[in-house]
Amino acid sequence: MSGDTIVNGVENENVASDNARVGQQIGVQNVESVFHDATIYNVSDEDTAERRHEVALAYLTAGLPRRAEELFGELVFNGHQSTERIYFYVLAVFSERGFGDIPADLVRRIREAGKLCVSLPEDEWSRAHRVVRSLVELVRSDAVDRSFTTVTAFGDLPAERQDEISRHLSLLVTGVLDQQLDAERKHKVGIERFSRDRENRAWKFFEPDPAKPTRYRIRTSTAGVDDRRPVFIGGTVAVLSLAGLFFGPMSILFWGGLVLLIAGSAVTTRYGIEYTGHVLHLASRRDAARPADAPAEASQVDKLIDRCFRDACPPDAQDWLEYAAGHRWYLRRRFNDWLRYDQDYGQTVKRLKWLFDWHARRVAQQWSSLDSQLQPEPAVPSGVRSRQVVGVLMAVSGLALLGVAHRWQAVPIAAGGWFALPAVIEYFAARRATRLLTASADALFEQEMAEYERWRDELSDRPKDTDMAWWLALDKAYIKAEALRKGEIAERGLVSHVVHNERAPGARRGVVPHGPPRYEAYLVTVILLTRHGIRESRIYLNFITGEVKNEDWNVFGYDRIASASLKVRERTVQSREESERKVRNRDFRLRLLDGVEILAISDRVGIENDTEDDDEAELNQLAAATSGMDAALPILEAVAHKGRAWIDFENDRRTMWSRNWSE
Numbered sequence: 298m299s300g301d302t303i304v305n306g307v308e309n310e311n312v313a314s315d316n317a318r319v320g321q322q323i324g325v326q327n328v329e330s331v332f333h334d335a336t337i338y339n340v341s342d343e344d345t346a347e348r349r350h351e352v353a354l355a356y357l358t359a360g361l362p363r364r365a366e367e368l369f370g371e372l373v374f375n376g377h378q379s380t381e382r383i384y385f386y387v388l389a390v391f392s393e394r395g396f397g398d399i400p401a402d403l404v405r406r407i408r409e410a411g412k413l414c415v416s417l418p419e420d421e422w423s424r425a426h427r428v429v430r431s432l433v434e435l436v437r438s439d440a441v442d443r444s445f446t447t448v449t450a451f452g453d454l455p456a457e458r459q460d461e462i463s464r465h466l467s468l469l470v471t472g473v474l475d476q477q478l479d480a481e482r483k484h485k486v487g488i489e490r491f492s493r494d495r496e497n498r499a500w501k502f503f504e505p506d507p508a509k510p511t512r513y514r515i516r517t518s519t520a521g522v523d524d525r526r527p528v529f530i531g532g533t534v535a536v537l538s539l540a541g542l543f544f545g546p547m548s549i550l551f552w553g554g555l556v557l558l559i560a561g562s563a564v565t566t567r568y569g570i571e572y573t574g575h576v577l578h579l580a581s582r583r584d585a586a587r588p589a590d591a592p593a594e595a596s597q598v599d600k601l602i603d604r605c606f607r608d609a610c611p612p613d614a615q616d617w618l619e620y621a622a623g624h625r626w627y628l629r630r631r632f633n634d635w636l637r638y639d640q641d642y643g644q645t646v647k648r649l650k651w652l653f654d655w656h657a658r659r660v661a662q663q664w665s666s667l668d669s670q671l672q673p674e675p676a677v678p679s680g681v682r683s684r685q686v687v688g689v690l691m692a693v694s695g696l697a698l699l700g701v702a703h704r705w706q707a708v709p710i711a712a713g714g715w716f717a718l719p720a721v722i723e724y725f726a727a728r729r730a731t732r733l734l735t736a737s738a739d740a741l742f743e744q745e746m747a748e749y750e751r752w753r754d755e756l757s758d759r760p761k762d763t764d765m766a767w768w769l770a771l772d773k774a775y776i777k778a779e780a781l782r783k784g785e786i787a788e789r790g791l792v793s794h795v796v797h798n799e800r801a802p803g804a805r806r807g808v809v810p811h812g813p814p815r816y817e818a819y820l821v822t823v824i825l826l827t828r829h830g831i832r833e834s835r836i837y838l839n840f841i842t843g844e845v846k847n848e849d850w851n852v853f854g855y856d857r858i859a860s861a862s863l864k865v866r867e868r869t870v871q872s873r874e875e876s877e878r879k880v881r882n883r884d885f886r887l888r889l890l891d892g893v894e895i896l897a898i899s900d901r902v903g904i905e906n907d908t909e910d911d912d913e914a915e916l917n918q919l920a921a922a923t924s925g926m927d928a929a930l931p932i933l934e935a936v937a938h939k940g941r942a943w944i945d946f947e948n949d950r951r952t953m954w955s956r957n958w959s960e
Contacts, residue, residue, distance in 0.1 A: 330806040330814075331505045331647065337762060338811035340368070346377040357385060358763040359812060360770065360923040362392035362465065373410055380422035383414040387429055392465035393928045395793065397950035424450070425458045429466070432478075436469050437951075444474055452481035460484055464770050467777075468928060471791050479778075486778065490771035491843055493764060500841045501759040502807045503817055507752050508648035510745040513631045514731075514738045550698050557698060561691025562718065568685040569722040570729060597646045598632045602653050609657035624660050628653065655748045765807075765815045765840075766923070772838055773798065773821060773925075776845060780823040780834045784852075792944055795824040795929040797898050801837060813919035817841055822896065824929070826936065828944060830854040833895060851895055854941075859890045861937030863930070885930060887937060896933070898926055 340352040353368035369386035414426050431447040459482050610617045639645050773796045801818035808814050819838040834850040864884045887896040936943045
């Protein structure tokens, strides 16, 4: 591949053996995505300090601490400091960082922020900041046995501050101290992760804003109606001949024939319009439900409609797709015509999914009664055809009496009527059919609008991206705690840990502008690095319900690690607003001596064709930042290189960091 750069680790070969377990390859998936129009992460140079604070806090909550650190740092050190901003700045610096990831310049800035905080009046935020500093001091000095005062102060904080500190200091605070803090927490992770009505709201994040339906009137099939020459010619001949009837003797036969002719023509016209209008109505409906001359490849509209109808299939309905074929073709014709020139075609189709689902459910409800809009067809009104025949017989009888009365005009009247009367009937029948179709379309539109309003109301409490980040953070904390419990790892046995999450196969994606991708389901990998070995656990997380299942775990010693490889692929992207820039995608592999690929993680997300390259690059970066990969790679590379000696290496990093903190 042109433009790719491979950065080799311990080993750059990527071959899996027969029993290898390779991680999900995100980049090759084509997953339905929902892009929300939100401004939660939008910030500009002209924004006020309050707006920049709001965006920075959203970044921190969303799991993007480096961006939050930058914004809060600008506020704190550029004259907009407050105890709240200092607290969040320090929290952002420590978030997603281990001992060796905080250089001396950041330690210096933390100290400067602490001096600013001391100079301000004490409040809830300054107390929370003091707890954070005390916890770091305990970790630095490894004096957990003297933690009573700090743990007590932590327990006195509001539940929200406790949750923030526990989450963002998770890579620093482990072992005994972590368990002491957990005992003091007002919120219990196992319960809190279902808070904010998660099970009834989380799924709504993956539903797009519904597109408003429009009226759709089926065109009436009126072959020959537009050819009006027979009406004018035949009508003119018939009218002139009818006027000529009055030039002659007025006998009983004449009046009887005239009455029968006029009455028969009126009856024929009246019921002919009703019958022909019904026929045209049915023909137009059949045309709407008949496959159009479509291209060989199905459109996005076609695929989504067919999928919605498959999902709505009633139980034991073996001929469901055949029964619903007319409805499906009606929708396909209607919306392909509507969206043919839509500039935002892909997103508009997704925003219409609610409407396709509604139509599919509606047809499914009619399955038992067979009462549908397009099938079966409306019955012919009773007696209409027979009355039309009676009218024709009356008109013919009238013409016969006029002929007996020696009115030669009966011949041109019959000839002119033969051409004019059917055309008149068809013309007015077409107008009647149009009225019927319009009434049906208006009734359907009212039902669609009612469902549109109901669906909008259903989505009105859709969670924010920060809610999604909050639930995911609690899920990861819960899964980590369960891995510790199931592994029966002693309090002082845990040296470090890694929690990595990636999209589960087939999970839908939801994204807000400049925010990380969220998924309906995740594969979460927890790696617990102990003094004696490694416990790696991989579990499926249904994000909508919070359910965790299908755990797959492995325990192995450091001496069983055979090789690791890191592949970094660089490429150039460009958007309309920015110049060219380089982005990279990373794939990390860890393999044991027996050939099993024990770990495979990637920071590339699945991208659809309707996103720009620059958007893809940003999503990849945001996905990596929130997946835990940035924090995991330095630890995993060190473990792969040094084996069990990594523990001594980690202790040296802690000592060096402690020295920087003390200076």
